[in-house]
Structures are given as C-alpha cells and as structure tokens.
Amino acid sequence: MSRHILITGGAGFLGTHLSRSFRRVGVQVRLLDLEGSAGGPRDPGVEYVGGDVRDPRVMADALDGVDVVVHAAFASPRQPAELIRSVNVGGVRSVCEQALIRGVRRVIVISSAIVANQARTHPLFRDSPLTRLDLYRASRVEAEALAGEYARRGLSVAIVRPKTLVGPERVAAFAIVFEWIRLGRPVVVLGSGRNRYQLLDARDLGEGIRLLAGSAAPGVFSFGAATFRSVREDLQTLLDHARTGARLHFIPGRAALVGLRAMELANLVPLSEWHYMSARGEDSTVDISRAERELGWRPERSNTQSLVEAYDWYVESWNATGAARSTHPVPLAHRALKCLTWLLQR
Numbered sequence: 001m002s003r004h005i006l007i008t009g010g011a012g013f014l015g016t017h018l019s020r021s022f023r024r025v026g027v028q029v030r031l032l033d034l035e036g037s038a039g040g041p042r043d044p045g046v047e048y049v050g051g052d053v054r055d056p057r058v059m060a061d062a063l064d065g066v067d068v069v070v071h072a073a074f075a076s077p078r079q080p081a082e083l084i085r086s087v088n089v090g091g092v093r094s095v096c097e098q099a100l101i102r103g104v105r106r107v108i109v110i111s112s113a114i115v116a117n118q119a120r121t122h123p124l125f126r127d128s129p130l131t132r133l134d135l136y137r138a139s140r141v142e143a144e145a146l147a148g149e150y151a152r153r154g155l156s157v158a159i160v161r162p163k164t165l166v167g168p169e170r171v172a173a174f175a176i177v178f179e180w181i182r183l184g185r186p187v188v189v190l191g192s193g194r195n196r197y198q199l200l201d202a203r204d205l206g207e208g209i210r211l212l213a214g215s216a217a218p219g220v221f222s223f224g225a226a227t228f229r230s231v232r233e234d235l236q237t238l239l240d241h242a243r244t245g246a247r248l249h250f251i252p253g254r255a256a257l258v259g260l261r262a263m264e265l266a267n268l269v270p271l272s273e274w275h276y277m278s279a280r281g282e283d284s285t286v287d288i289s290r291a292e293r294e295l296g297w298r299p300e301r302s303n304t305q306s307l308v309e310a311y312d313w314y315v316e317s318w319n320a321t322g323a324a325r326s327t328h329p330v331p332l333a334h335r336a337l338k339c340l341t342w343l344l345q346r
Contacts (some may be wrong), residue, residue, distance in 0.1 A: 003027065003028065003067060004027070004028040004030065004065050004066050004067060004182075005022055005027050005028070005029055005030070005066065005067075005069070005070065005213065006030045006031075006032060006062055006066040006068070006069040006070070006172070007019060007023060007029065007030070007031050007032070007069075007070045007072060008032045008033075008053045008069065008070070008071045008072055008073035008095065009032075009053075009071075009072040009073030009074065010030075010031025010032055010033050010035060010048070010072070011031060011033035011034075011048070012033070012072070013169060013170050013202065014072050014110070014165065014202060014205070015031055015033070015072055016169070017042075017167075017202040017203060017205070018070055018205040018206050018210075019031060019043065019046055020206065020211055021206035021209065021210045021320050022070070022210055022213075023043075023045065023046070024243065025210065028045075028047075028168060029044075029045075029046050029047070029068065030048075030062065031046060031047070031049065032045040032050075032051060032053065032058075032062045032073070033048070033049075033050065033073070034050065034051070035332070037332060043320060049058070049061075049062050050068060050260045050344075051088075052094060053071070053073045053091040053094055054086065054087070054090045054091055055094070056094055056097070056098060058060050058097050059088075059094050059097075059098040060101075060102065061344060062286045063098055063099060063102050063104055064102075065102060067105040067106065068104070068105060068106040068107075068108070068213045069095060069099055069104055069106075069107050069108070070108045070110065070209060070213070071091065071092065071095045071107065071108065071109045071110060072110040073087070073091055074085035074087060074088050074091065074110070074140075075088055075136075075139075077133050077135070077136035077156065079249060079306065081135055082116045083103060083141075084135060084136055084139050084270065085139045085142070088136075088139040088142075088143050088346055089139055089142050089143045089146060089217060091143075092109060092143040092146050092147055093146055094168070095107065095109075096109075096146070096147060096150035096152070097155070099150075099155060100150060100153060100154070100155045103251075104155075105156060106156045106158070106213060106216070107147075107150075107156065107158075108157075108158050108160060108209060108213060109143070109144070109147045109154055109157065109158070109159050109160065109213055110158050110160050110162070110209075111140050111143065111144050111160060111161050111188075111220075112137075112140050112161060112162070113161045113162060113163050113206045113222060113224070113284075113286050114133070114136070114140065115137060115140045115141050115144060115161060116136045116161065116222075116286070117137060121303075127134050130208070130306055132206075137335050140158045144159055144220075147159055151218055153282075156216060156218065157218060158212055158217060158218060158219065158220075158221060159219065159220045159221070160205075160208075160212065160220075160221055160223060161220060161221070161222045161223070162200050162205050162222075162223045162224070163198045163199055163200040163223065163224035163225070163284075163285075163286055164197075164199050164200065165199075165200055165201075165202045165205065166199050166200070166202070166306045166307060166310050167201040167202045167203055167301070167306050167309060168309050168310055168312075168313035169202075169308050169313060170202055170255070170310060171310055171313075171314050174307070174310065174311075174315070177235070177317075178187065178310070178311050180246060181238065181239060181242045181244055181246045181311065182242070182244060182314070182315055182318065183244070183247060183331060184244040184245040184246050186246065186247055186248075186249035187235065187239065187246050187247065187248050187249060188251055189231065189232060189248050189249065189250050189254070189278065190251050190253065190257075190278045191231075191253035191278050191281045192232070192251070192253065192281055193230060193231040193232030193235070193248065193250060193278065194230050194231070194232060194281065195230060195231055195281050195282055195283050195284070196228060196229065196230050196231070196280065196283045196284070196285060197228070197234075197278065197283070197284045197285075197303075198224040198225055198227050198285040198286060198303070199224070199228065199282060199303045199306055199307070200223055200224045200225055200227045200299070200306075201225065201299070201300070201301040201305070201306040203300075203310075204223070204299040204300055204301055205223050206290055207297065208221070208295065208297045208299075211295040211296065211297050212291075212295060214297060215294070217294050217295075221290055221291045221295070222286035222288055222290070222297070223286070223288060223291055223293065223297075224285065224286045224288050224299070225299055225301065225302055225303050225306065226288065226298070226299045226302070226305065227302035228285075228302060228303035229303065229304075230279055232248060232250075234303045234304050234307060235248060236248060237304045237307075237308075237309075238304065238307045238308060241308050242311060242315075253281050258343075
C-alpha cells in the first residue's frame with residue numbers, strides 16, 4: 001500500500017470520498033485542487049494544495065514525496081468545449097509527464113464509463129460531436145489514449161471507468177428527481193423506463209480505487225453496482241421509500257430526445273448520460289468482473305440502496321438548511337424539464 005497519495009480534483013465530491021477511503025487505512029493524503037479546499041471544511045490530517053493540474057510546476061511540487069497519484073480532476077460536459085479538452089486531455093498529460101519524471105510508482109486515471117459508448121457525430125458536420133455529451137466523451141477517449149502512451153513509456157498506469165456516481169452528498173443528475181419526489185410531484189421518466197441503467201455508490205468506488213492503488217495491474221478497470229434493475233423499477237422502489245405521493249410519469253422516448261436536444265442547444269439545462277440513455281431506451285451497464293477477480297473488490301450497495309441513501313441525505317439537507325448541494329443548477333433544470341413535460345403533453 002502507498003505511504004503518501006496525491007488526489008487531484010481533491011476538493012470535489014469524489015476526492016472527498018477517496019480521501020476518506022485511504023485515510024481509513026493510515027495513508028497520508030494530499031489533495032490538489034484549483035482553490036485548495038475550495039473554501040469548504042478541511043479534514044484534519046489532510047494536506048490541501050491549490051493549483052492547476054495543467055501547470056507542470058504545480059504538478060512537480062504536488063508530487064513531492066508521493067508514490068501514488070489518483071487523477072480525478074476533470075471538466076464537466078456543461079463547460080465550454082475548449083475547457084473540456086484542455087482540462088481532460090491536458091490534465092492527463094501534465095500528471096503523467098511529471099509522474100514519469102519524478103518516478104511515481106503508480107498513476108490511476110479516473111475516466112468515465114461513457115468512453116465505451118459508440119461514437120456519434122453530427123449528420124452534416126462529420127467531424128463534430130452530435131451533443132455536448134459526445135464532445136465530452138471524445139475528450140475522455142483522447143485522454144485514455146494519452147495515458148496508454150505513457151504506460152508504454154514505462155509508467156504504471158491504471159484507468160478507472162466508473163458508472164454514474166450517486167450516494168450521500170452526491171445527487172448530480174438526480175437532484176431534479178429528488179426534488180419532485182420531496183414535493184410529491186409527478187416524477188418524469190424519459191422513455192418507457194424499461195431499460196437498465198447501472199449506478200455506482202461513491203463509497204464503493206473509493207474502496208475499489210484504494211485496492212487498485214495497492215496493485216500493479218495495468219489497463220482498464222470498470223466499476224459499477226452489482227445489483228440493479230430497470231430504471232422504472234429502481235425509481236419505484238425509491239418512491240415507495242419516500243412515501244410522498246409522487247408517481248412516475250412517462251414521456252415517449254422519441255419526443256423526449258427531441259426536447260432534450262432542443263434544451264441542450266438553448267443551454268437551458270446540463271444533461272447527463274442518464275437522461276439520454278433513458279430517453280433512447282438503451283441499457284447502460286459495465287462488466288465489473290475484472291475488478292472483482294483481480295482486486296477482490298465487492299460493491300456493497302445496490303442501485304436502490306444508493307438512491308435511497310442519497311435521497312435521504314438530500315431531504316435532511318433541505319430540512320436543516322433549506323438547500324442541498326448539487327453539481328447541477330437545479331432550479332433552472334426544474335423549469336426546463338417542466339417546460340418539456342408541458343410541451344410533450346399537448
């Protein structure tokens with residue numbers, strides 16, 4: 001096991017959970033983020049460093065005394081196209097280059113399960129991604145290829161492809177759903193909801209990455225829940241738990257896709273793979289057998305358990321403070337999806 005680990009993007013949700021996983025086994029943790037602790041609470045025993053992963057001097061200093069780096073700093077699909085590629089690809093280049101120079105034992109690059117999706121391009125402009133999510137996917141594919149180049153140069157690199165993260169303190173794409181449930185309103189499901197969409201609890205991912213840090217195994221590892229059902233079944237279990245009177249409301253998939261694309265083009269709402277895959281009625285799953293077989297990793301939480309615990313945290317946060325932290329602009333998303341629902345019901 002590593003003695004001293006660096007986590008880039010450490011002030012974010014994933015960095016926080018990763019830090020907890022490593023600290024539980026006595027590993028010294030250093031977190032690198034643009035703004036150090038980003039003005040938030042600081043955990044005792046954790047070293048916070050401010051700086052941009054794309055800056056080689058920042059990375060060289062941050063790697064001092066480190067034998068494992070987990071690179072979790074990346075842009076989101078809703079950010080400008082130039083920034084997406086600069087951070088997602090340039091960040092991997094900077095981390096791997098400095099790790100190679102300084103003899104870091106192990107580099108773990110957090111990628112995304114979306115990389116495995118089929119590439120889709122614009123019907124008229126063939127070199128252009130169809131949606132912002134496709135543009136984001138392309139940057140992740142390029143970043144993985146770059147990490148592979150450094151592996152061929154002798155760097156011990158593992159790539160992690162996690163499914164959509166959820167759990168306490170992380171609501172992301174589900175913030176809208178949770179708010180509808182909390183208020184007892186109809187919960188809009190794009191498409192029939194009969195497709196399966198595998199999620200991943202952040203605590204289970206933290207344990208998986210901790211195990212991976214102690215391994216020398218190269219290549220790609222996929223992480224996701226072991227137990228999951230269809231979208232409608234998982235959401236119905238959540239509604240049964242919440243008992244607020246909320247009911248599922250289904251929007252035809254083809255019409256939902258048109259509406260989603262229109263909202264994205266108008267910059268009304270940031271969309272996720274969960275939205276698009278649900279509307280298209282496609283399953284979204286990964287094979288976790290390699291992580292189970294080679295790392296001894298066992299995800300403890302099912303889709304519904306993670307959703308229930310995330311929802312309970314969301315409600316408790318609202319009751320205590322009148323707000324719930326989210327990586328998505330929830331009020332704007334509410335208005336946009338409410339408008340979409342109204343239009344599709346005419």
